[in-house]
Amino acid sequence: MSLSFITSAIQFIGRVALDVVSHLGRYSILSFRALIFCVVPPWRVRSYFRQMELVGVDSLMVVILTGLFTGGVFTLQIIYGFRMFSAESMVGPTVAMAMTRELGPVLTALMVTGRVGSAMAAELGAMKVTEQIDALTVMAADPVKFLISPRIIAGIVMLPILTTISDAVGVVGGYFVAMAKGLDPGQFAGRIQDMLVMDDIFVGLIKSGVFGFILTSVGCYAGFFCKGGAEGVGKATTGAVVVSYVAILVGDFVMTAYMF
Amino acid sequence: MPAPTIVVKDLKKSFGEQMVLKGVNLTLDSGKINFIIGRSGGGKSVLLKHLTALMTPDSGDIFYDLFSIFRANKKELFELRIHMGLLFQEGALFDSLSVGENVSFPAWYHRTMKAKDIKEKASELLKDLGLEGSFTRSVGELSQGEKKRVAIARALILEPQVLFFDEPTTGLDPLLSGVVDELITEVGKRTGATIVVVSHDIAATLTIAHKINLIHDGRVFLSGSPEDFKISKDEVVKEFIFGEDSNKAI
Numbered sequence: 001m002s003l004s005f006i007t008s009a010i011q012f013i014g015r016v017a018l019d020v021v022s023h024l025g026r027y028s029i030l031s032f033r034a035l036i037f038c039v040v041p042p043w044r045v046r047s048y049f050r051q052m053e054l055v056g057v058d059s060l061m062v063v064i065l066t067g068l069f070t071g072g073v074f075t076l077q078i079i080y081g082f083r084m085f086s087a088e089s090m091v092g093p094t095v096a097m098a099m100t101r102e103l104g105p106v107l108t109a110l111m112v113t114g115r116v117g118s119a120m121a122a123e124l125g126a127m128k129v130t131e132q133i134d135a136l137t138v139m140a141a142d143p144v145k146f147l148i149s150p151r152i153i154a155g156i157v158m159l160p161i162l163t164t165i166s167d168a169v170g171v172v173g174g175y176f177v178a179m180a181k182g183l184d185p186g187q188f189a190g191r192i193q194d195m196l197v198m199d200d201i202f203v204g205l206i207k208s209g210v211f212g213f214i215l216t217s218v219g220c221y222a223g224f225f226c227k228g229g230a231e232g233v234g235k236a237t238t239g240a241v242v243v244s245y246v247a248i249l250v251g252d253f254v255m256t257a258y259m260f
Numbered sequence: 261m262p263a264p265t266i267v268v269k270d271l272k273k274s275f276g277e278q279m280v281l282k283g284v285n286l287t288l289d290s291g292k293i294n295f296i297i298g299r300s301g302g303g304k305s306v307l308l309k310h311l312t313a314l315m316t317p318d319s320g321d322i323f324y325d326l327f328s329i330f331r332a333n334k335k336e337l338f339e340l341r342i343h344m345g346l347l348f349q350e351g352a353l354f355d356s357l358s359v360g361e362n363v364s365f366p367a368w369y370h371r372t373m374k375a376k377d378i379k380e381k382a383s384e385l386l387k388d389l390g391l392e393g394s395f396t397r398s399v400g401e402l403s404q405g406e407k408k409r410v411a412i413a414r415a416l417i418l419e420p421q422v423l424f425f426d427e428p429t430t431g432l433d434p435l436l437s438g439v440v441d442e443l444i445t446e447v448g449k450r451t452g453a454t455i456v457v458v459s460h461d462i463a464a465t466l467t468i469a470h471k472i473n474l475i476h477d478g479r480v481f482l483s484g485s486p487e488d489f490k491i492s493k494d495e496v497v498k499e500f501i502f503g504e505d506s507n508k509a510i
């Protein structure tokens with residue numbers, strides 16, 4: 001009995017491992033092809049701009065709100081501690097650094113995943129199960145080039161821009177909170193310029209570009225390979241969000257630990 | 261590319277335990293209207309997806325003249341598909357595009373005509389199919405029968421040399437069915453394309469087909485002219501041509 005338990009456990013682990021490897025394989029091939037197609041003419045510039053609008057412009061409001069309140073609440077938290085050591089002049093630089101290096105990129109990516117990554121999975125999933133993707137193939141219109149390349153590029157380009165806005169708005173949020181807590185403007189802003197170096201901003205922007213790639217490519221992959229009608233589309237959508245969240249947070253840790 | 265003769269050789273396909281195609285052999289004649297009939301769930305749509313290389317078989321092959329579509333490389337397949345039109349059973353219209361954009365899509369994507377000519381051609385096709393003035397409507401608001409006709413127009417716009425129709429008249433009233441049947445015949449005459457129609461409509465099959473292939477139990481049961489089918493004494497064939505009650509009637 002114990003032997004059959006062991007063999008079935010090993011079988012289970014084997015199956016899961018095979019599953020993961022096959023997903024990773026197909027995901028890598030799909031992403032790679034989508035990236036290659038970006039540099040192969042002919043380009044349909046209009047669909048690239050359309051996706052940039054959907055990813056970037058349409059996410060602006062939610063990104064601004066997130067940035068504003070994150071900067072605000074972060075300031076609220078640190079201001080007491082910093083007061084104890086009379087380090088009020090460090091509040092501004094700390095907020096700016098936290099926003100540009102960590103909070104801006106990560107929170108922007110998570111918000112955009114919820115808005116855009118899930119929508120991409122749902123849209124491509126619906127196209128898959130209603131054979132619209134097969135229809136593209138039969139018309140000799142490569143669905144990877146036509147549907148996926150513009151989405152991934154939109155993610156890589158727009159996430160850093162959104163993140164920059166989020167960073168700026170977050171510092172503004174921190175500024176308002178600091179004023180409300182009795183700091184004066186000079187105390188808050190005075191040392192930001194000499195404490196915050198260009199590297200902090202670059203680190204954040206590179207991270208956000210990677211996150212933009214992750215959330216769009218995972219969303220597209222989930223939709224593109226989805227099966228089984230409306231239920232399958234639902235599963236693909238939730239799956240895309242969960243996997244993107246985890247990948248973004250793990251990716252953030254790895255990049256922070258080993259690269260920056 | 262001239263209209264090809266398509267030869268299917270011992271095509272087999274299973275989904276899990278279920279063997280859908282058990283060795284299909286048939287020839288689809290160049291420039292002719294070839295029908296494929298058979299009971300629902302018998303693998304007709306699956307066969308069309310193999311004919312268009314959307315699915316790959318477990319074994320067997322399909323030749324366009326002497327050219328194997330499963331051994332073709334990407335570029336060859338691309339060239340072939342430029343000359344191919346497929347009407348999906350469920351239409352498969354792009355629901356993010358309008359009716360007119362759907363019909364124009366293949367021409368727009370491959371830039372085969374000027375924008376003005378594309379629009380003219382698309383409007384003309386829609387008019388032929390009784391959808392005049394629907395150019396700017398959104399796909400979501402169409403009835404099933406309207407969707408089917410828009411999808412037919414989309415399959416025709418590039419005037420392909422090979423045309424596949426998966427149940428083109430299912431869901432249409434008799435009048436519109438007649439219009440579609442006429443259109444298929446007319447397109448065949450005008451373009452000389454190889455046409456393949458999957459159909460349940462026996463009356464239309466016997467009128468407009470040049471050749472009929474009956475799929476039964478995963479194989480081609482009978483292949484021949486409408487005359488061959490009308491005079492056949494076989495029970496399976498009679499059931500299809502005269503309906504379930506053919507025995508009692510005799």
Ligand SMILES: Nc1ncnc2c1ncn2[C@@H]1O[C@H](COP(=O)(O)OP(=O)(O)O)[C@@H](O)[C@H]1O
Nearest residue numbers: 275278280298299300301302303304305306307
């Ligand atoms: N992608 C697929 N995966 C699994 N089974 C399929 C798939 N496509 C078709 N089938 C099965 O193959 C059989 C034949 O389907 P189909 O070709 O659509 O029949 P029809 O002759 O009515 O067009 C059906 O039982 C269907 O469930």
Ligand SMILES: [Mg+2]
Nearest residue numbers: 304305349426
């Ligand atoms: Mg079918």
